[in-house]
Amino acid sequence: MISWLDWITTAIGLPFTLIVIVAVFLQVKKNQCCPIFVINLLFSDVIQFCGRITLNKGYFIGYVIFNFGLFASVGFMVCISLERYLVIAKPLWYRFRRNIKTSVVVCVVVWVLSVLFYLIVFLPFDRMIVFTILSYAFLLPIPVFIFCFVRTIKALSGALSFPADKKRRIAAIQVAVLLTYTLLFMPIIIVRLNKYSSISIYIFNICLFLSPLADTTLYLLSRKSFLDKLLASLCSCETSDSQEMSTRDIESTTVANTETV
Numbered sequence: 001m002i003s004w005l006d007w008i009t010t011a012i013g014l015p016f017t018l019i020v021i022v023a024v025f026l027q028v029k030k031n032q033c034c035p036i037f038v039i040n041l042l043f044s045d046v047i048q049f050c051g052r053i054t055l056n057k058g059y060f061i062g063y064v065i066f067n068f069g070l071f072a073s074v075g076f077m078v079c080i081s082l083e084r085y086l087v088i089a090k091p092l093w094y095r096f097r098r099n100i101k102t103s104v105v106v107c108v109v110v111w112v113l114s115v116l117f118y119l120i121v122f123l124p125f126d127r128m129i130v131f132t133i134l135s136y137a138f139l140l141p142i143p144v145f146i147f148c149f150v151r152t153i154k155a156l157s158g159a160l161s162f163p164a165d166k167k168r169r170i171a172a173i174q175v176a177v178l179l180t181y182t183l184l185f186m187p188i189i190i191v192r193l194n195k196y197s198s199i200s201i202y203i204f205n206i207c208l209f210l211s212p213l214a215d216t217t218l219y220l221l222s223r224k225s226f227l228d229k230l231l232a233s234l235c236s237c238e239t240s241d242s243q244e245m246s247t248r249d250i251e252s253t254t255v256a257n258t259e260t261v
Contacts, residue, residue, distance in 0.1 A: 010053060012213070017212065020216050037076050041073060045212035048070055048212050050069075051067070068114055074185070075114060081149075084173050085152045088170050156171060183207075185207070
């Protein structure tokens with residue numbers, strides 16, 4: 001069951017991620033802002049998919065590739081959350097400090113740290129101790145995500161210079177990052193820190209399979225057209241419900257008046 005789920009999510013997620021990467025580069029060609037961290041996050045997802053394919057064929061190198069992509073994915077999620085926080089909380093500092101060169105340097109640092117972080121596994125120490133240390137290390141981004149989410153929401157209320165649609169996109173990205181890490185990465189950490197069972201391993205694999213698919217939502221939420229259409233559809237549903245309720249109230253009032261007469 002797990003192997004079939006692995007192949008299905010890979011068959012769906014890998015082409016979809018590649019399509020999103022192409023869409024991002026087309027967006028950049030239209031003289032729009034280059035989402036460097038999102039692009040690198042998507043490439044880390046592609047690395048995870050490639051690692052899973054190689055691992056399913058029985059090669060140990062697939063395990064190495066997959067974990068390397070997983071560590072890089074966490075790093076770029078932190079970068080995206082911090083960037084969205086700085087955009088709304090420190091706009092002047094971000095405007096003068098942020099440039100392509102700085103973003104590229106940060107991306108290189110994340111990739112290098114991902115390699116070094118994974119090399120810890122091959123140190124001549126007890127394997128269980130190493131995995132426990134790595135599992136606790138995955139807890140480190142959680143305070144960062146919570147801080148960026150809370151401070152961003154607080155700063156949005158006082159950011160009068162930002163348009164409403166941009167505020168919605170920033171808030172949606174922060175919510176997506178926090179929920180993705182909480183719902184998909186926290187179970188992985190809990191399973192690694194506790195004894196394995198059949199149910200826990202099943203949950204562990206499902207979270208690993210779905211985490212690259214969840215990353216594509218960050219790109220979708222960063223697009224103005226997608227989020228506006230989503231909010232418009234929700235608003236239209238609420239409007240239609242309210243209209244239907246008001247129509248029912250009018251009809252019931254009319255019937256009651258008729259019966260009274």
